[in-house]
Amino acid sequence: xxxxxxxxxxxxxxxxxxxxxxxxxxxxxxxxxxxxxxxxxxxxxxxxxxxxxxxxxxxxxxxxxxxxxxxxxxxxxxxxxxxxxxxxxxxxxxxxxxxxxxxxxxxxxxxxxxxxxxxxxxxxxxxxxxxxxxxxxxxxxxxxxxxxxxxxxxxxxxxxxxxxxxxxxxxxxxxxxxxxxxxxxxxxxxxxxxxxxxxxxxxxxxxxxxxxxxxxxxxxxxxxxxxxxxxxxxxxxxxxxxxxxxxxxxxxxxxxxxxxxxxxxxxxxxxxxxxxxxxxxxxx
Amino acid sequence: xxxxxxxxxxxxxxxxxxxxxxxxxxxxxxxxxxxxxxxxxxxxx
Numbered sequence: 001x002x003x004x005x006x007x008x009x010x011x012x013x014x015x016x017x018x019x020x021x022x023x024x025x026x027x028x029x030x031x032x033x034x035x036x037x038x039x040x041x042x043x044x045x046x047x048x049x050x051x052x053x054x055x056x057x058x059x060x061x062x063x064x065x066x067x068x069x070x071x072x073x074x075x076x077x078x079x080x081x082x083x084x085x086x087x088x089x090x091x092x093x094x095x096x097x098x099x100x101x102x103x104x105x106x107x108x109x110x111x112x113x114x115x116x117x118x119x120x121x122x123x124x125x126x127x128x129x130x131x132x133x134x135x136x137x138x139x140x141x142x143x144x145x146x147x148x149x150x151x152x153x154x155x156x157x158x159x160x161x162x163x164x165x166x167x168x169x170x171x172x173x174x175x176x177x178x179x180x181x182x183x184x185x186x187x188x189x190x191x192x193x194x195x196x197x198x199x200x201x202x203x204x205x206x207x208x209x210x211x212x213x214x215x216x217x218x219x220x221x222x223x224x225x226x227x228x229x230x231x232x233x234x235x236x237x238x239x240x241x242x243x244x245x246x247x248x249x250x251x252x253x254x255x256x257x258x259x260x261x262x263x264x265x266x267x268x269x270x271x272x273x274x275x276x277x278x279x280x281x282x283x284x
Numbered sequence: 285x286x287x288x289x290x291x292x293x294x295x296x297x298x299x300x301x302x303x304x305x306x307x308x309x310x311x312x313x314x315x316x317x318x319x320x321x322x323x324x325x326x327x328x329x
């Protein structure tokens with residue numbers, strides 16, 4: 001394997017460990033309650049996970065929107081814009097623990113299928129999840145984080161980890177947990193076949209960061225003087241994008257497979273990559 | 285060049301919102317939610 005291909009999993013593993021560094025929580029079933037927890041992490045990491053050191057941005061956003069006395073969530077929205085403008089969906093590709101879990105599952109040898117008829121339609125569902133479950137429903141029906149309650153598989157994973165350490169938690173599980181377990185089961189089983197199904201179809205955070213892909217500091221550019229249109233990048237892309245045409249598509253999580261697949265080194269990815277574009281006639 | 289103006293405008297806007305939120309005490313609200321087990325999140329409801 002290409003040496004560069006190891007960089008991303010290593011960064012993902014470090015990011016996952018740092019965001020879940022309260023190791024004793026996994027044995028005691030108690031969540032971290034220190035001052036660092038007022039900082040939202042960039043990726044999807046439930047704050048009720050026994051290891052979580054930070055707050056989940058989607059959970060925090062719903063908590064503000066669903067509060068009895070509404071106050072605009074300046075801090076959480078500011079952090080989301082900041083992370084988005086800086087990294088775009090590179091957050092999904094490098095920093096999200098749930099994305100890392102799906103990547104690991106996809107490595108298990110099984111039938112792989114990333115291209116199918118419903119794929120392009122299902123991708124719009126994550127925008128519905130963002131608009132409806134994260135914003136509208138918590139705003140209309142106060143005190144209920146709809147996404148966390150009915151969909152979030154990261155929260156279900158946190159519930160399982162807590163229950164493993166503390167049987168009193170497991171005793172309280174009922175119908176809602178069964179539903180959430182079904183959602184988690186579908187997502188994890190699908191991850192064996194489809195690359196990152198949760199990121200593609202359900203993740204509201206990915207939907208949000210996707211809007212920033214076109215303007216984020218960390219970006220991709222195509223050197224049109226080198227690109228011969230062989231589509232090797234499109235064939236390598238597990239998100240079904242053609243990077244030579246849409247290098248900064250909403251869907252791109254910056255995994256870098258296309259950059260490594262290009263036989264002519266026409267794709268570049270990094271901070272301020274576009275600066276070279278004027279000189280090299282790069283389209284992005 | 286115009287794209288970079290937009291990028292840095294968003295980074296500045298994000299920073300300004302974070303600072304505003306910190307002044308208004310948002311991190312304390314985030315902390316108070318994050319240090320308790322979220323029953324909905326873990327599936328208890």
